Structures are given as C-alpha cells and as structure tokens.
Amino acid sequence: MPKDSGIGASSKRREDVRFLTGTGNYTDDINLNGQAYVHFLRSDVAHGRLTSVDTSAAEAMPGVLRVFTGADFAQVGGLPCGWQVTDRHGQPMQEPAHPVLAQDKVRHVGDPIAAVVAETREQARDAAEAIVPEIEDLPAVVDMKAALEEGAPKVHDDLDSNLCYDWGFVEENRDAVAEAIETAAHVTRLELVNNRLVANAMEPRVAVGDYSRATGESTLYTTSQNPHVIRLLMGAFVLGIPEHKLRVVSPDVGGGFGSKIFHYAEEAFCTFAAKALNRPVKWTATRAEAFLSDAQGRDHVTTIELALDADNNFTAIRTETHANMGAYLSTFAPSVPTWLHGTLMAGNYRTPLIYVNVKAVFTNTVPVDAYRGAGRPEATYQLERVIDKAARELGVDPIALRRQNFVTEFPYETPVAVAYDTGDYNATMDKLEEIADFDGFAARRAESEAKGLLRGRGVNCYIEACGIAPSNLVGQLGARAGLYESATVRVNATGGITVMTGSHSHGQGHETSFAQVVADMIGIDADMVEIEHGDTANTPMGMGTYGSRSIAVGGSAMVRAAEKVIAKAKKIAAHLMEASEDDIELKDGQFSVAGTDKSVAWGDVTLAAYVPHNYPLDEIEPGLEETAFYDPANFTYPAGAYACEVEVDPETGKVTIDRFAATDDFGNVINPMIVSGQVHGGLAQGIGQALLENTVYDESGQLLSASYMDYAMPRADDMPFFAVDHSCQTPCTHNPLGVKGCGEAGAIGSPPTVVNAVVDALQRGGHDVTHIDMPLTPARVWQAMQG
Amino acid sequence: MYAFDFERPTTIDAAVKALQSEEAQALGGGQTLIPTLKQRLAMPATLVSLTAIKEMQGICEDDQGRLCIGGATTHAQVAREAAGRYPALADLAANVGDPAVRNRGTIGGSLANNDPSACYPAAALASGATIVTNDREIAADDYFQGMFTTALEEGEIIIEVRFPVPQAAAYAKFEQPASRFALVGAFVARFDDGVRVAITGASEEGVFRWSVAEDALTADFSAGALEGLRLSGEGMISDLHGSGDYRAHLAGVMTRRAAAAGG
DSSP, rough: OSSSSTTTTTTOOTTTHHHTTHHHHHHHGGOTTEEEEEEEEOSSSSEEEHHHHHHHHHHHHEEEEEEOOOOOOOOTTTOOOSOOOOOSSSSOOOOOOOOOOOOSSEEEEEEEEEEEEEEHHHHHHHHHHOEEEEEOOOOOOOOOHHTTTOOOOOSTTSSSEEEEEEETTTTTGGHHHHHHTOOOOOEEEEEEEOOOOOOOSOOOOOEEEEEEEETTEEEEEEEOOHHHHHIIIIIIIIIIOOGEEEEEOOOOOOOOOOTSSSSSSHHHHHHHHHHTSOOEEEOOOOOOHHHHHHHHBBBBBEEEEEETTEEEEEEEEEEEEEEESSSSTTTGGGGGGTTTGGGTTTTTTTOSSSEEEEEEEEEEEBOOOTTTTTTTTHHHHHHHHHHHHHHHHOOHHHHHHHEEEEHOSSSSEESSSOOEEOOOOHHHOOOOHTTTTGHHHHHHHHHHHHOEEEEEEEEEEEEBBSSOHHHHHHHHHTSSSSSOEEEEEEOOOSSSSEEEESSSSSSSSHHHHHHHHHHHHHHHHHHGGGEEOOOTTSSSSSOOTTTTTTIIIIIHOOOOOOOOOOHHHHHHHHHHOOOOGEEEEEEEEEEETTSSSOOOHHHHHHHHHHHHTSSOOOOOOOEEEEEEEEOOOOOOOOOEEEEEEEEOOOTOOOOEEEEEEEEEOOOSSOOHHHHHHHHHHHHHHHIIIIIIIIOOTTTSSSHHHHHHHSSOEEEEEEEEEEEEEEEOOOOOOSSTTTTTOOOSSSHHHHHHHHHHHHHHHHHHHHHOOOOOOOOHHHHHHHHHHHH | OOOEEOOOOSSSSHHHHOOOOOOTTEEESTTTHHHHHHHTTOOOOOEEEEOOGGGSSOOEEEOOOEEEEETTTTTHHHHHHHHTTTTHHHHHHTTTSHHHHHHOBBBHHHHHHHTTSSSSSHHHHTTTEEEEEOOOEHHHHHBBBBBTTSOOOOTTTEEEEEEESSEEEEEEEEEEEOOOSEEEEEEEEEEEEEEEEEESSSBBBEEOOHHHHHHHHHHOOOOGTTTTTTOOTTTTTOOOOHHHHHHHHHHHOOOOOOOHHHH
C-alpha cells in the first residue's frame, strides 16, 4: 500500500502552488528602492588584445551613473577556482587569473569588457553602445587538439601553453594497463565526442547588489544553487568582505542544472558597484547573454579501449580524454573531467585495471563546468558505448556481456579509488527486462518495418557517485571546500517546526520531501513543518545543492538535527510525566511511558520548552532548537539499467524514440512522485543531448548556436512516455536515511541508451555503422547511412 | 529595443501614408520583426501596425473561385477557415510555429519577409497565387526574388493573397530541429493545366519551383513518378543543421511524400 504521508508518500509538491500561480519570488522579482541597472559590454571577438576602452561618450549619456572598466577592478581579486588538480607529474594545474572585467585581453565572445550603471536598463544599454573598445584581433583557438599544438596562440600569455593539466589516474597502473591491452584476447576501441551543452535553465541569471552605509553590510540577491559558497568565494577571494558583513540570498530559483553553482563576474560586479555608488544595482541576463556567459557543460573528446580475455571478461580499460575548460577556469571546472569522471570509469563492472588520462585545455570559448551529472555522464557514455561495440564485435548479447561482468559482491573496491557500499545490478536489469517488454520487441520491429522504418533497441547500465564526500578526502583530492551539509531544526512553542537547511531547492521539491522526513520522525502532519533555504542570514553555513547531494547529505544533516531535538524533547516529556527518560517513546506525535497509559502530546512538550514553568531547568536549557552538520563517510552509488527503442526513418535520418524504460536503484525513496519527476527531467536532458543539443563554435570562436533558432532544446513532443521504476532498493549503508540521490541519474544513463539503440537500428537495417557522435541529428544519421 | 513611434491605422490608405515617413517600417504579427527589434538589430523610427485594418483581415472567395486571404489574417485563422476550401493550405498554416506564433503571425507578414525557411512562400508559389498590394497585383512567379527579397517596393504592403484552389495538393515539411522552421518543405499542387512544385528551406535563392518534378507529376501524379529524380546540392543552404546535399536529398523525399499525400 502506498503511504499517504511521511517517508515514502507521493505527497504533492507544496511549492508548486506558488510556482504554478505566478506567486513565486524569483531574483528578478526583487526590486529595491533607488535601484540602478547595469548593462555589460561584452566582447564580440573571441580573442584580442584590449588596448584601450574609451568610455567618455558613454559617461555623458542620459541617466548614466558610472561606467566601469577592468581598471576599476585592478585592485580586486579575480574569480577564484575552487578545485586544484595535480597533474601526472605531481605538478599543480596551470591556473590563470579570471578578472571580473577584462584587463588586457578578451578571451571569448561574451567576455565582459565594461559595465554601465544607469537609472534605467535601456539607458545602460544605450550608453554601452557608445563605449569604444580598441581590440587588436588575435587568432582564436577553438579546437582542443589544435590548441595543444606547438606554436598555437595562447589563451593566457603568462601560462606555458593552453594545457591546464595532464592528469593520469591511477598513474601507477599506466604500464600494467598498457600491457593488459597489448596481451588481451580482444580489444575494442572507440573514439567519440561528448557534445558541449548550454544549460538553459528556464530562469536566466540575475544579480542584485545592495549596500548599507549605516551598517556596512553588503547584500547580494542572486540566482545561485549555493548562496553560502558564493558568500565565501566572493567575500574572501574577490571583494574582501568578511562573512558577517555579507549576506547572500538565493530565493526561488528557476532551474540550475549546475550552471548556477559557480561564482560569476556579474555577482561580484553588482555587489562591488552597489557599494561604490551607494545604490542597489541590478542585472538580469537576456537569453542571448546566457548563451555567452553561463558556464557550459561536457565537451570531451575521448578515445577508449576495452580489453577482454578469451571468455569475454573485462581485463582492462584505458581512456584518453581532451576536456575543454573554455577561456577561464570556472569555479569547479578542473574537478569535472578528473575526480567526477575518472573515479566512475569502472561503471557497474569488475575490471581489474583502469587507466584514465585527461588533458584539460584552454580555448577561446565560454568556460565549461559541471552540468547535470558532471563527469559521470561522460564516463558512462564512453564506457557503455564501448561495451556495446565490443558485444557487436564479439557477436554476444549486449545484456549478457554486461551481466557477466557485473560487480555482484559488496562492498566493492574499484581500481579507481572508490568503494561501492551496496547495489544489485542484476536486480535492476531483471526489472528492466520486465518493464521494457523485451518479449514484444520482435513484433514491434515487424510493425516498424511495415511502415518503412528501422527499429532498434539500446540497453545500458550506469553507476554514479553522489554526495561527494568526505571532506577530508576531497581536500586531499584538491577541493578548496568542505562537502558537508547543515540543518537547523527550530521547534516553535506550539509545535510547528521551521527547518533551515543549507541545501538549496531550485526545482527539486525539497520543501515537500524534506518536510516529509521530519514529520515522519516525530509522527506529525507534514503541514506542521516548513523548510527554509537560500538565505545566509538565517541558515547555517551550507554547501548547497548539486551532484544529487541534497537528500543524502542535506537530508542526513536534517535527520541528525531532528534526532537531537527528539532526544531533548524526550527529556522534557520524562519530566512532565515524572518518568525515566529511558522509558519515553515517541509515536504519532505522542510521548508515552513504556508499559503505562501515561502520555503527553508533542505540542505539550514544545510549549513546556518555551514556557518552562514545569521544566527541568537545572538539567537542560529552555527552548527546542538544534543544529547539525553532517559530513558523509562515503559517496552514495545510485545505479540502474535503461532501455529504449527507436525508429529511424531511413529516408530522412530522423530518429524517434518510441519507448524508454528506466530502472533505478536510489536506495530508500522519500517521495516516489518527486523521484519519478527527477528521473523524467534527467531523461529529457539526456535525450536532448543525444538527439538535439549542440554548442557549435566556428573557427574564429563565434558561437553559431547562440539562440533557440539554432540550439535545439528538447520539447515535450520529442519525448516518449517513460516507464520509470525505482522499486529495486539497496539502501545506502552509511547515511541515516539509506538514500542515494536521484537528480542526475536520468541525464547520465540516457545518452548511451539512445545511441546504442540507433546503432542497433541501423545495423539491423543492414547499415555498417558502428558509431555516430551526438547529437544524432537527422543530417548526421542520414550521412552515416550513406557510408 | 530602441525607442520608436507607433502607429496603428485603420485603413489601407492611412497605412500607406504612414509608411511614407522616414524610416517607417510595417509591422504585421511581429513574429520576426519584434525579436529583431529586441536584439537591437533594426532601428525603425516608426512602426506602422497593420493589425487594425479590418479590410485586410479574413478569408473569402472571389468570382474566379480563388481563395482570397487578407494580408493581416493570422495563421490560426487560415488554419480554421481555409480547411474546407483548401485543406493543404490550412494544414500548412496549422503547422507554422506554435499556437502563440499562429495567433499573431500573418500571411502578409510571412510573404513580405520571405524567410528562406518559411512555409507560406511554398504555398503561394506552388498555388500560383497572386499577391495583391496597395498598388498592384504580382504573380507569385514574379514575386519571390531570393532570400528575404521580394518584388515589393519600399512602403508597399500586401493587402491580400489570392490562391487558385488546386484539384489536389499537399505540403510536406521536414523541420529544422531547433527552430522548427522548414529545413526543407515541398508544396505540390495539381491543377487542370499541370502540377506545380515549390521547395522552401533548401536553396540559397529562397523558395523555388522544381520544374523537373512538375513535369514528372504532370505526366503521372504519384510518388512513383518522382523515382530517380534528384536535385543537386549545389546552391543549397549548408549550415549546422545539414549540408546542401542533405537538403537536396530531403527535397526529393518531401516532394514524394507530398505527392503521395495529395494523390
């Protein structure tokens, strides 16, 4: 029986009332008294020497308060990078400066050169057009391999080359892997591109800076997934504002997908300018600006080799990847192709030897950083594509080949430094075969054939690592941050609860699912619990939401805080009932004394905590409010198996996904409806990457896919109905809820599923096609069929 | 947007007069012009909206049996009201853009803009329509003069489009995945005196008639009649959505599909 409340119930999303009725409070809804507007003048060339910026005409334009250029930020720190990668030779990565406004060079189309603050948005834009920057054009580097060639133009003059780092993992395995590949019975090799994506959150980025001369406090309202991280990075590294004088607020945020994790120049600018002008300063990105300034995702070029023995057991994997960093290091960019990618290369399989080489490259393009899945989709894509290719080369069933090599005993130490605590990959595959109706495939294929269409089926597995942790380990790996989470559970006098979480919800439904957890622990109605997030002024220092970490890390912190609250409440209840604390039980919001009919209600205890007339004041303090910080012992490892069937129109190359089935093991599930929704969204993004989305620069570094006229976002009619199942549950062994995280799974597991299915369809149709790079547009599929 | 003056005349004469002022620009449904203005890619001094001119709206039939569509008639209205008389045209209109586009965008606006990937030019050219302006009547064969180029003079506005109604017709569109404009669209129309085929989306010269296909279909109005006919990729648009060769190939596929649907 499905539950109707608490953990496991498909409670309707309470936040949707405001989102669906237009009563949300987004950053752009915030307008402050005396607010001025900024417009950024952005570079229209990809690479050039900035010799001068003449702002005199702009300064004389109506409504202009001030024009800022790079010179105004000469004494201000640049945007920091939050992760330092050490290369194969033990050297730190090359880390270029990232000025708030361009200082000496422009390095990508969209690089901000100057900023006009004016009374109105239109006045700021008008004046920006009157600025005259002198830019001496330089040849741009766009292609990663060309960027590494001898004599290639350098994106950063002060660096040795365009190579950020050359990372080897596990470096000690390099020779052993090479030998295993040389001596293998069979080696399958595949070269592929993981296409660059633009996150395209529905809400563009917005920043409003404010400053109070009375208190000396700065406030930044911003579209961020992690306001505390922005407060720390911007306060400590860019502007030199101590945290107690800097408040960062991220109210309702309309989607992030990673692109709103990072600290951006516009945030620092608005905060800085508000103080300089003593006026609130607001910036709202246009969609065109989002294409040129939001960190983009993926963009890997990879060669992968899979070695198998004569019995088709995997013996070694070797990969060489070029990973595009863009023109600057975005906040967490270096970690994505390394620790979030190399550590996942074992997938769901027992492969004793793995070596991953990643060359991160600077180019004259928009910076690249984490995007839904961040490194894990790139790992899964290459691994699951090469396994599929191997199965075809060996003439074995792709599912049987996978099953044969599955990890089946847990915990399992991979050769790439992570330990899977739990899982059951055969169970998810069994479930997949059931819900995807494999038995009906032949009949459906015959129907497609009758319509002149080629039908194929793709299957793959994925594993991901969520809730990056623990902090002391990630510190050794180069993270310049902790990765714990925090929560304060504040019980009010009449029993209602306000939870302040360091996690941040930008569409995930935390306000509903987090409330379900706390309500369930106490046995009260979820309506008695309110979740607050997104304001550094009233939430404890938290690390925010990304990497499917919120329920596993943030939820665990909340559980720990609630446990402390319950322990104290039991002391109070024991006092009220004149019983021993050890005998107190809490069930359905009632405290009772074991073996008696004595009980007091939750509300009686909470009232006593704040009106402590009859209260053990000599033993405990009044009040009922506890905070916990939770630092996980390990990652969590969600895993699953996906299948889809496609129809390919051989005349046009158009691919239609007819059906898609996803079985995921997320451990315990708090709200099945929300989890299904997260999977649906992830699938849509993964299918978008597989079939539609591509970020294309021309040779001079101009972005060709710079609007929705050319950047194909997935739409509802591109999607099939999804069969989603998360009934296979092996609970996480090291967090109190037994949860693993579900936000990225769909985007990780779906791209190889689709590509495997299209290759299957073409091969069944008699076409000798072994691989097509994403996105599988009609033109590309048709071209592949032409041989 | 830059600042501009806005006029909304209620008669054709008033609109023509308003368009004579310096840097004046006619505004139909605004589905191309408004995004262009928002990006500050155009700077008209005056926008003259044609949406309040009653005599430019609606659909009727003239004494030659032609379907006459007012220049300011929206795609949605064509989709609704032409369905009985000219279903292929109504079907084309029903699949332009999305509901928001169809409820604002107009046939006159589309034809005046002559986007190389727009649908309406294919219908007008394949139907042998007459474009009626405030000044004259222009045959479709003379009207389309290349990408975003037409026979319209400065300040001339399309007040009506007259479509001869074919015995059979169909439009087959292959959508560009991002914009969902026609990557290639083929409109096939069969009349007493022969078949006309117009291809949109493909050529660097904008919409064009595929005469070889017309001859084949005039002899035998079936998809099979087109077997083996090929356009060259030379002169076709080549961009990130497909090569010239691919577009040329699609033109063949879409023409066959249109012939099959119309047959």
